[in-house]
Amino acid sequence: MVAEVFPLADIGLPLGARVPDFTLPDARGRLVRLAERLRTGPVVLxxxxxxxxxxxxxxxxxxxxxxxxxxxxxxxxxxxxxxxxVPTLSTEDEHRRSLDVLGDVEQRVFADFGLRRELSGEPVPATFVLDRQGVVRARHVGVDHGTTMEPADALAAVEAITLG
Structure with missing residues (x-):
């Protein structure tokens, strides 16, 4: 059996890439479009x-x-x-409209972002910080799902985007 090898630089959209727009359902069945969220500010995805x-x-x-x-x-x-x-997160957070919990059952958005392993079909966990134009300004792609971009790092990227 041949092991899959996925260099992190080869997985996911790179820094500076413009991300594809998408529309996905939330827990209440409402459709959420990335472009609409980007109109109001950066997005941590x-x-x-x-x-x-x-x-x-x-x-x-x-x-x-x-x-x-x-x-x-x-x-x-x-x-x-x-x-x-599933509607498990605080409704207070959802009412602030600064949080969306979405489902990509067909994994089309995972594929569009380069986050599907071709051989196994499994999604790869990742975090992207996008500016208002939908350009990747910070990213962390972790084949080891135990590693992640820390919230403080995402916040620093958002602050840099916002304050220029």
Missing amino acids: IFCRSEGCSCCAVRLRAYLRALPELAEFGAALITISPRPP
């Missing part, structure tokens, strides 16, 4: 392996704690899972 992934759950809790600071810079937080989204 987190791709999770699954709702049940303990590493992803820890990462999301850390980002939820950073959500008020991200919102101060007008940034939105979008999480995407390959499963249908």
Whole structure:
């Protein structure tokens, strides 16, 4: 059996790339379009392996704690899972419209972002920080799903985008 080898530089969209627009459903069935979120400010986009992934759950809790600071810079937080989204996060956060929990069941957005392993079909966890034009300004792609971009690093990228 041949092992899959995925150099991190070869996975996911690179720095400076313009991301493809997408529309995905949230837990309430509402369609959320990336371009609409980018109109109001930067976007921190987190791709999770699954709702049940303990590493992803820890990462999301850390980002939820950073959500008020991200919102101060007008940034939105979008999480995407390959499963249908479930309404498990605070409705207060959802009402602020700075958080979207979306499902990409067909993994089209994962594929568009270069985050699907061709041989296994598994999604790769990643975090991208996008400016208002949809350009990748910071990224972390982790084949080892235990590694991630820390919220403080995403916040620093958002601050740099916003303050120029």
